[in-house]
Amino acid sequence: GAGVSQSPSNKVTEKGKDVELRCDPISGHTALYWYRQSLGQGLEFLIYFQGNSAPDKSGLPSDRFSAERTGGSVSTLTIQRTQQEDSAVYLCASSLQAGVLPYGYTFGSGTRLTVV
Amino acid sequence: KQEVTQIPAALSVPEGENLVLNCSFTDSAIYNLQWFRQDPGKGLTSLLLIQSSQREQTSGRLNASLDKSSGRSTLYIAASQPGDSATYLCARLSGGYNKLIFGAGTRLAVHP
Numbered sequence: 659g660a661g662v663s664q665s666p667s668n669k670v671t672e673k674g675k676d677v678e679l680r681c682d683p684i685s686g687h688t689a690l691y692w693y694r695q696s697l698g699q700g701l702e703f704l705i706y707f708q709g710n711s712a713p714d715k716s717g718l719p720s721d722r723f724s725a726e727r728t729g730g731s732v733s734t735l736t737i738q739r740t741q742q743e744d745s746a747v748y749l750c751a752s753s754l755q756a757g758v759l760p761y762g763y764t765f766g767s768g769t770r771l772t773v774v
Numbered sequence: 775k776q777e778v779t780q781i782p783a784a785l786s787v788p789e790g791e792n793l794v795l796n797c798s799f800t801d802s803a804i805y806n807l808q809w810f811r812q813d814p815g816k817g818l819t820s821l822l823l824i825q826s827s828q829r830e831q832t833s834g835r836l837n838a839s840l841d842k843s844s845g846r847s848t849l850y851i852a853a854s855q856p857g858d859s860a861t862y863l864c865a866r867l868s869g870g871y872n873k874l875i876f877g878a879g880t881r882l883a884v885h886p
Binding site: 662664689691693699700701703706708713714749751762763764765766767768770 | 806815816819863873874875876877878879
């Protein structure tokens with residue numbers, strides 16, 4: 659597609675429920691990233707995909723968080739047993755290729771998750 | 775440590791002023807650097823990308839510079855307008871080349 663698409667744009671869930679957040683990167687972009695932005699905070703790196711592999715999962719805050727990517731395209735971020743501290747905007751970005759070369763990132767509009 | 779610091783944290787100016795937003799890094803090994811704009815409740819919009827071999831990039835009223843020796847980047851906004859009101863984020867590519875490390879941003883308000 660023309661841009662990075664994320665769905666849903668807003669999600670309200672009850673504490674303890676599982677949620678899935680979806681990201682459709684720009685067609686042909688091999689690198690995909692998930693970030694989290696809590697209220698009033700900066701962007702926190704969660705996980706990075708190159709193709710379908712995740713070489714860097716260092717930012718996932720707990721084992722309740724997982725992500726996968728299939729077909730080198732769509733990615734799903736899953737949060738199990740959601741907690742109130744999971745409330746944040748989850749942003750996805752894609753890049754033609756990871757690395758030092760001039761491949762800038764393009765971000766989606768994010769999913770605003772509210773855990774009540 | 776790859777901290778990215780942005781100052782000021784917030785800025786309020788009258789329309790028409792020229793502005794300088796600052797970004798600095800603790801790691802002197804500078805790679806790509808990207809400036810973004812974020813409007814309230816929205817995602818990030820890329821403004822300028824500076825490659826490590828470059829010193830500056832320009833787009834319209836925006837100019838971004840990179841000084842690797844001092845570990846600093848500045849975003850210059852000429853003749854500011856109310857529509858420039860947003861949060862401006864700088865981000866540097868990590869040493870592993872696989873992710874951007876963001877500063878906390880500068881919240882800019884331009885009033886008529």
